[in-house]
Amino acid sequence: MQPYLFLLMLLMIGFIAKNQSLLIAVAVLLLMKLIGLDDKLFAAVQSKGINWGVTIITIAVLVPIATGEIGFKDLSDSLKSPFAWIALISGVLVALLGKSGLILLAEDPHITTALVFGTIAAVALFNGVAVGPLIGAGIAYTAMRVFEQFQ
CATH class of the missing domain: 1.10.287 (Helix Hairpins)
Known part of the structure; x- marks a missing residue:
């Protein structure tokens, strides 16, 4: 209940x-x-859902390339801007944080409760987007490792 x-x-x-x-x-x-359907399907969604979500987001991000809206000229032109370099570096950092997030969620599943609650709060109260658990886990993982170095 x-x-x-x-x-x-x-x-x-x-x-x-x-x-x-x-x-x-x-x-x-x-x-x-x-x-x-919760017995089998919940287990599948819980274990593979993040990967499915990342795949769907990746497809959405690549659509402008597939439609020809963005091409090699756009890429080379964008790299002339300092903001594009900031975006490039941010993309690398977020991808690395996401990787760390997957490690944390696999190693410390009890952390998931706090991450999910934080994500729900951000989505519900601040119109956030539910990519939070993975990136949040990556930030938490990184902060926990730094904290461990000073212990």
Whole structure:
């Protein structure tokens, strides 16, 4: 009963915050539970969902290349800007943080609860985007390793 109450609470938060992503995610999970798909499907989504999400995001980011909207000339022109170099370095750092996040989520699953709660709060209250757990885990992993060096 507790999972249903928790999900219904999140559904209400998503509704109040007018956050479509949270509403859809919670509705899908509730539907999966109600029709009994939660046993096998939840395990698959939990273990592979982040990779599926990253793949979908990667596809979305690559669409302008596939449509010809962005080409080699655009790439070479953009690298003349200092802001493009900042974006390039940021992309590298985020990818490395994401990699560290995967390590942390695999090694310390109890941390997931705090990360998920933080992500839900950011999505529901601040109109954030639910990429937080992976990047948050990467930031946490990096901070934890730095903290360990000073212990």
